[in-house]
Amino acid sequence: MDLNTLWFILLAVLFTGFFFLEGFDYGVGILLLFLGRDDMQRRMIINSIGPVWDGNEVWMITAGGAMFAAFPNWYATLFSGFYLALFLMLVALILRGVAFEFRSKDERPAWRGLWDWLIWGGSLVPALLWGVAMTNLIQGVPINAQMEYTGTFWTLLSPYTLVGGVASLLIFTLHGALFLTLKTTGELAERARRAALGAGAPAVLALLILVLMSYTRTGIFDRAGAAIMLWVAFAALVLACWFLFYRRYGLAFVANGLTVALATLSLFTGLFPRVMVSSLNPAWSLTIYNASSSPYTLKVMTIVALTLVPVVLAYQVWTYWVFRRRVDGRHLEY
Template identity: 75%
Template sequence: MDLNILWFILVTVLFTGFFFLEGFDYGVGILMPFVGRNDLERRMVINSIGPFWDGNEVWMLTAGGAMFAAFPHWYATLFSGFYLALFLILVALILRGVAFEFRSKDEKPAWRNLWDWLLFVGSLLPALLWGVAITNLIRGVPIDARMQFTGTFFDLLSPYTLLGGLAFLLVFTLQGGLFLALKSEGELKERSRQAALRAGAGAALALLLLVIMSYGVTDIFSRFLPGILLGSAFITLLLSLAGLYTRRYGPGFLMNGLTVILVTAGFFSGLFPRVMVSSLNPEWSITIYRAASSPYTLKVMTVVALTLVPVVLAYQGWTYWVFRQRVKARDLEY
């Protein structure tokens, strides 16, 4: 296989894995102030993702590193053009990580409430901005013939991309609600279900509108595969809601996870062989061939990836297996 194509697929897989895993992670952080009615319940919510959240973020770092090494021109244009948006994501993730650690340093309610809301903001902002970023890739941004971004932060904001951000946010919130329903019990479990049902109804509407708008705003449906993937994503989202409604949380969680996978794959397959679309001139769009590193670099990276990625997958799978039990109030230390 052409190594340029192989690495485009691998970058897509890394982003897909990141959105699948970090999606429920963000969703739990978003729901925490609303489903946790007291400090004990909020501790249970945090403990449900405590063993996983930092490992999930490794997928984002790996995706960025793979992009930098395999497609340096893509990395340079994306990170310069989306600089403010990515900076906001970074600040939010720092606040989020600090909130996990600092919340328990003081028992004062005001202190813990502050970090609870910073955890909420640190989860909501990345979920929203990642959706904006992905939809901008396919909608197109001002890129000139030298592969340089010539616009501003406000060029990234449009009804279409903001709808994309809202769709990602609601799908992730639904995923977080399903995860909490799997990991909790009692009133916390029921409140998580109700929150997930509300988020899911909004997610279904937002995703449907996003698919419809994609038909008019982008060329994503000029090929057969993206349309099939995005259409299937809407179906799996409805199946997820059906599982949630009937309290079959495991199948619901898997179906919504499949929705995340199908949406990501649909957008990246619609993008291929481009990695960023130029809104100034389609011929100035950055492709996997214009953006790629040397063939030797791609060969070395392929060997390293095939060697180390299975180890990472095995370790993370082991982590989820070890911490698979429900979080129970009686198990928390006081």
């Protein structure tokens, strides 16, 4: 295995970890307005992810930084071509982060209501746009021989990519609802269960449509491993709904997490060794070789990553262990 392949695998792992962890964060934010009947319940919902949401977003920052350093041509083409979509996502994430911090600064209902809406919007927009962005990678976008994106924002919106956006939105919403069944108590946990049941069937349908459309819209099924992982991801989603129906919340959360992880890994497996597919000419696609940094850069990055990544992982595992208990009214500060 050469360093180009190694860094492609590391990026796949980073995005998988990001979608698994930040996915339930998005879901919790999307459900905030619907599950929280009063200020105390909304504070409980926010507190369920309060210690971890910003740490989860570090996975996205790390993935972006690793992409910039290891595959600068991929980074340049992706961020210039998807500029408006990524700008909208960034604005949503900034408002979401500010809302988490500012909400508690004033007790007036109007003040807190405003920030609650921003948490909702700041969670919904990225949950939708990430699905659109990832399906565009595998479907292909107009890239010329100079590695430049030649389309517009509207080029990114097609029936296939919109289905991908809806699927990611529903799966992340289910992920957040399942997380809340594990982190809250009483009436709030029961409402989270009902929300998960409501999101489960549409999520299964959306993912099934996405899988079937992938046969004709992409070349992902040219690789047996990618096809198997995508179908196993669908089976895991069905299994998550089954566990949920029988109130096996922990198993349901794990199964839904497998759906997120396997769907992401399936996409990267289908891409390899490409990183962006050109819809104009397959020969113009970006690969792990024509989009990469120099071998020396990759070597230095590998040494740094092998030294520091285990420390970061250990710290995040410790954080989740410390804040593993359920949240109820007794844990709120007045």
